Amino acid sequence: xxxxxxxxxxxxxxxxxxxxARLRPALLEAHFALKDTKVPVIVIVSGADGAGKxxxxxxxxxxxxxxxxxTQAFWQTSDEERERPRWWRFWRSLPAxxxxxxxxxxxxxxxxxxxxxxxxxxxxLDTEMDRVAFFEKMLADDGAVIVKLWFHLSKKAQRxxxxxxxxxxxxxxxxLPSDWKHFKLYDKFTEVSERALRRTDAGHAPWHxxxxxxxxxxxxxxxxxxxxxxxxxxxxxxxxxxxSAAVPPPKPARVRTKAxxxxxxxxxxxxxxxxxxxxxxLEKWQSRLTRLTWAAWEKKIASVALFEGWDxxxxxxxxxxxxxxxxxxxxxxxxxxxxxxxxxxxxxxxRFWRHLPRAGMTTIFDRSWYGRVLVERVEGFAREDEWxxxxxxxxxxxxxxxxxxxxxxxxxxxISKDEQLRRFKQREEIAxxxxxxxxxxxxxxxxxxxxxxxxxxxxxHTSTEFAPWTLVAxxxxxxxxxxxxxxxxxxxxxxx
Amino acid sequence: xxxxxxxxxxxxxxxxxxxxARLRPALLEAHFALKDTKVPVIVIVSGADGAGKxxxxxxxxxxxxxxxxxTQAFWQTSDEERERPRWWRFWRSLPAxxxxxxxxxxxxxxxxxxxxxxxxxxxxLDTEMDRVAFFEKMLADDGAVIVKLWFHLSKKAQRxxxxxxxxxxxxxxxxLPSDWKHFKLYDKFTEVSERALRRTDAGHAPWHxxxxxxxxxxxxxxxxxxxxxxxxxxxxxxxxxxxSAAVPPPKPARVRTKAxxxxxxxxxxxxxxxxxxxxxxLEKWQSRLTRLTWAAWEKKIASVALFEGWDxxxxxxxxxxxxxxxxxxxxxxxxxxxxxxxxxxxxxxxRFWRHLPRAGMTTIFDRSWYGRVLVERVEGFAREDEWxxxxxxxxxxxxxxxxxxxxxxxxxxxISKDEQLRRFKQREEIAxxxxxxxxxxxxxxxxxxxxxxxxxxxxxHTSTEFAPWTLVAxxxxxxxxxxxxxxxxxxxxxxx
Numbered sequence: 001x002x003x004x005x006x007x008x009x010x011x012x013x014x015x016x017x018x019x020x021a022r023l024r025p026a027l028l029e030a031h032f033a034l035k036d037t038k039v040p041v042i043v044i045v046s047g048a049d050g051a052g053k054x055x056x057x058x059x060x061x062x063x064x065x066x067x068x069x070x071t072q073a074f075w076q077t078s079d080e081e082r083e084r085p086r087w088w089r090f091w092r093s094l095p096a097x098x099x100x101x102x103x104x105x106x107x108x109x110x111x112x113x114x115x116x117x118x119x120x121x122x123x124x125l126d127t128e129m130d131r132v133a134f135f136e137k138m139l140a141d142d143g144a145v146i147v148k149l150w151f152h153l154s155k156k157a158q159r160x161x162x163x164x165x166x167x168x169x170x171x172x173x174x175x176l177p178s179d180w181k182h183f184k185l186y187d188k189f190t191e192v193s194e195r196a197l198r199r200t201d202a203g204h205a206p207w208h209x210x211x212x213x214x215x216x217x218x219x220x221x222x223x224x225x226x227x228x229x230x231x232x233x234x235x236x237x238x239x240x241x242x243x244s245a246a247v248p249p250p251k252p253a254r255v256r257t258k259a260x261x262x263x264x265x266x267x268x269x270x271x272x273x274x275x276x277x278x279x280x281x282l283e284k285w286q287s288r289l290t291r292l293t294w295a296a297w298e299k300k301i302a303s304v305a306l307f308e309g310w311d312x313x314x315x316x317x318x319x320x321x322x323x324x325x326x327x328x329x330x331x332x333x334x335x336x337x338x339x340x341x342x343x344x345x346x347x348x349x350x351r352f353w354r355h356l357p358r359a360g361m362t363t364i365f366d367r368s369w370y371g372r373v374l375v376e377r378v379e380g381f382a383r384e385d386e387w388x389x390x391x392x393x394x395x396x397x398x399x400x401x402x403x404x405x406x407x408x409x410x411x412x413x414x415i416s417k418d419e420q421l422r423r424f425k426q427r428e429e430i431a432x433x434x435x436x437x438x439x440x441x442x443x444x445x446x447x448x449x450x451x452x453x454x455x456x457x458x459x460x461h462t463s464t465e466f467a468p469w470t471l472v473a474x475x476x477x478x479x480x481x482x483x484x485x486x487x488x489x490x491x492x493x494x495x496x
Numbered sequence: 497x498x499x500x501x502x503x504x505x506x507x508x509x510x511x512x513x514x515x516x517a518r519l520r521p522a523l524l525e526a527h528f529a530l531k532d533t534k535v536p537v538i539v540i541v542s543g544a545d546g547a548g549k550x551x552x553x554x555x556x557x558x559x560x561x562x563x564x565x566x567t568q569a570f571w572q573t574s575d576e577e578r579e580r581p582r583w584w585r586f587w588r589s590l591p592a593x594x595x596x597x598x599x600x601x602x603x604x605x606x607x608x609x610x611x612x613x614x615x616x617x618x619x620x621l622d623t624e625m626d627r628v629a630f631f632e633k634m635l636a637d638d639g640a641v642i643v644k645l646w647f648h649l650s651k652k653a654q655r656x657x658x659x660x661x662x663x664x665x666x667x668x669x670x671x672l673p674s675d676w677k678h679f680k681l682y683d684k685f686t687e688v689s690e691r692a693l694r695r696t697d698a699g700h701a702p703w704h705x706x707x708x709x710x711x712x713x714x715x716x717x718x719x720x721x722x723x724x725x726x727x728x729x730x731x732x733x734x735x736x737x738x739x740s741a742a743v744p745p746p747k748p749a750r751v752r753t754k755a756x757x758x759x760x761x762x763x764x765x766x767x768x769x770x771x772x773x774x775x776x777x778l779e780k781w782q783s784r785l786t787r788l789t790w791a792a793w794e795k796k797i798a799s800v801a802l803f804e805g806w807d808x809x810x811x812x813x814x815x816x817x818x819x820x821x822x823x824x825x826x827x828x829x830x831x832x833x834x835x836x837x838x839x840x841x842x843x844x845x846x847r848f849w850r851h852l853p854r855a856g857m858t859t860i861f862d863r864s865w866y867g868r869v870l871v872e873r874v875e876g877f878a879r880e881d882e883w884x885x886x887x888x889x890x891x892x893x894x895x896x897x898x899x900x901x902x903x904x905x906x907x908x909x910x911i912s913k914d915e916q917l918r919r920f921k922q923r924e925e926i927a928x929x930x931x932x933x934x935x936x937x938x939x940x941x942x943x944x945x946x947x948x949x950x951x952x953x954x955x956x957h958t959s960t961e962f963a964p965w966t967l968v969a970x971x972x973x974x975x976x977x978x979x980x981x982x983x984x985x986x987x988x989x990x991x992x
Contacts, residue, residue, distance in 0.1 A: 329601075435524055
């Protein structure tokens with residue numbers, strides 16, 4: 001594979017200058033056009049040590065409009081990063097739509113290095129690369145342009161380059177002791193990299209091998225590849241616009257479904273607790289939850305609990321019974337409403353990633369990423385291909401939480417349609433509950449069957465071994481609250 | 497002072513229920529009205545150990561609309577926090593406009609505890625409290641409502657409360673060993689707290705002493721105080737609206753100033769470098785900067801460099817000469833354009849605080865917080881009282897950086913009006929520079945004198961010992977670049 005980047009390609013200064021004179025204005029123009037789109041551009045700069053990657057990063061910064069570029073070097077991790085799933089640091093560094101993010105080092109570096117040093121097996125490398133492939137596909141599906149540049153040096157060229165850098169006092173600092181250590185592992189590094197690259201070389205995120213021995217050649221090639229990728233995307237967008245102008249796509253419509261029998265019909269809504277039993281059981285499970293959340297804190301085990309449910313199902317009051325048992329220092333509630341513009345400018349999962357808890361802490365999501373397959377599906381805010389692929393995306397997200405040791409609990413608080421009506425009416429009567437009932441609630445209610453079908457699909461697709469759904473029998477609030485607090489205790493106990 | 501909170505105030509259940517029935521709907525209504533304003537509400541929950549502060553936090557969360565509340569407990573710090581100025585963690589936790597932020601623990605806790613334990617002197621406590629007072633004034637000036645609640649227990653009540661909590665298995669966990677340790681220091685704690693409170697008891701951010709021995713009394717009082725504070729602000733806003741409807745305030749106008757002789761006239765713009773000298777000196781200072789930035793990284797010394805200057809003064813190309821000497825892992829460029837909505841929803845300094853570098857790293861601001869006293873002043877985007885008080889705010893911000901060991905460098909890149917004209921024309925001719933010149937640049941140019949006056953004021957007010965301005969002679973780009981790289985080296989050398 002890498003032989004294709006050992007051809008001795010180079011450019012004279014005259015060639016370089018001539019090509020650059022064409023490249024720079026074109027690159028700037030493309031960068032400016034990009035600003036008005038919803039497209040984030042992700043440039044991954046990777047490859048051999050001593051291949052001049054840092055200089056390429058400088059050069060791209062020079063050629064682009066600096067106000068539209070975010071350069072991110074992945075290097076040492078902070079404890080805020082180490083105490084969360086491994087991909088948290090990558091998510092937090094994703095560029096916004098309309099911007100170019102240059103990633104110096106990336107999600108490739110650590111798995112490759114660890115494999116080269118024999119810290120992980122080949123099969124683990126493959127698993128990691130599959131996750132990378134999935135991640136990149138997800139970003140590409142969301143509209144991102146992904147430009148992956150691999151700067152290659154032959155063994156001879158690498159030795160020469162490291163020696164040259166080292167002997168020049170001006171560049172001596174660039175050679176780290178780890179570079180020579182890596183050099184000794186050149187063959188292994190090449191083999192592992194090739195395996196990693198092959199497994200992640202997709203149409204929507206292709207690898208570009210760049211022969212790195214000649215500075216002019218490698219820098220100009222990088223610039224040209226970036227330009228091509230942006231221009232291709234801009235052409236695609238133009239074309240899509242022309243097509244949809246000629247044949248307007250059908251307006252997304254509310255889905256009207258007859259749901260039939262769903263998983264919700266198997267929830268036994270007649271389950272109730274007497275006041276007396278409720279008091280006793282709630283107290284029992286709350287004190288246990290108190291102890292368990294402190295124990296989890298000591299063992300640095302984090303939790304995520306998310307709450308979905310019908311309007312007026314009692315999510316809010318259930319959450320309060322949960323938090324009443326927890327020290328305010330140990331948890332955080334994240335209510336999900338309209339996204340901010342920083343959130344809208346990124347993949348829809350970004351806003352949830354940013355709130356993942358640190359070790360030992362709990363994040364409670366009041367509504368969650370499941371909005372994608374519930375309200376967005378039913379109301380037609382997300383296209384069918386979007387919400388359909390989000391099942392996979394969500395499972396991957398939750399699997400990553402579980403793998404990193406986070407205890408994931410997901411509650412659907414279920415009530416019957418009659419019970420909802422009763423509560424709506426009741427809310428309209430109580431002064432300080434009136435704010436809780438809006439015209440939107442009544443509209444949602446009309447879509448009951450469509451939601452039922454969506455909920456059934458949701459549970460079918462995302463109730464996993466690592467993150468199972470708990471369907472809560474909510475007609476009796478007392479029963480529901482105890483069920484929720486008890487379930488959280490059981491999940492924590494299993495993890496401790 | 498605290499005697500006023502040792503009166504034995506309590507509420508019967510009947511009194512509590514009756515008052516709560518009035519309080520809850522009113523609180524919710526006020527909270528909803530708040531959402532449509534630009535007002536953030538900051539509730540500080542502090543006071544004695546065992547005073548039920550955590551329960552109050554729970555209760556407020558219960559009474560408010562949970563979707564509009566952010567509860568933040570200040571507890572253990574992360575390395576991302578420890579490696580930045582102490583106030584970084586408080587800034588990052590400020591609620592957005594229209595929301596209520598409940599701070600459990602706050603900027604008061606650490607200084608008070610450290611003084612109680614004798615780790616700092618009384619004079620240091622005073623200094624810290626003055627900073628607190630300044631910070632709260634700044635937030636209040638920006639429209640925030642600040643509700644500071646101090647929950648007090650008499651010595652006897654505290655002992656009883658800790659014993660009660662401890663003997664009940666359900667609440668045993670709430671008593672930390674440090675609570676008893678604090679109890680032994682009760683008198684000292686009372687004395688220090690009183691000093692801290694007195695020094696920070698301002699009209700815009702008054703302290704409320706709450707007698708905490710009775711649960712019902714303390715919770716209801718907290719709720720009522722919060723309600724009063726929000727309602728007062730809402731009335732003020734209504735009144736201001738009525739006044740400005742009757743007498744429309746004058747539209748902020750561009751300031752037309754004759755600048756006269758300013759500090760800029762003392763910059764010797766005839767300074768030039770020959771190509772040969774430029775090459776040699778740039779190389780010399782760049783290699784030094786390379787070494788120094790690595791040394792700073794090893795010693796964990798962070799830097800902030802900000803660049804302001806006339807349009808076309810060459811800020812961008814100067815920044816590139818700086819970064820060319822730095823490893824991409826060590827620095828980050830933050831270009832300042834229009835704020836995002838998350839930024840607009842907070843004090844104008846928030847967006848700069850969030851980008852402060854971690855230990856050993858450098859943040860380069862391409863334009864900066866000085867926009868407040870430059871473009872916002874000249875174009876009338878900020879009211880006169882706003883930009884005038886920002887001199888103090890900015891100096892405090894930079895002083896905090898300097899105190900935490902950050903090396904602060906501020907560059908104004910100066911050129912003559914003629915030189916600017918020459919460059920504007922030149923830019924219009926070069927294809928890949930054309931994007932750099934816009935109608936706005938020509939408009940700004942018409943305001944040359946107003947800017948000159950603003951720059952003079954800016955330098956006069958904010959060139960401090962800990963963060964001096966460097967006025968760069970920019971008519972010769974070569975001279976300017978060397979001056980900048982050299983100055984950065986000198987600042988780093990002085991710090992290392």
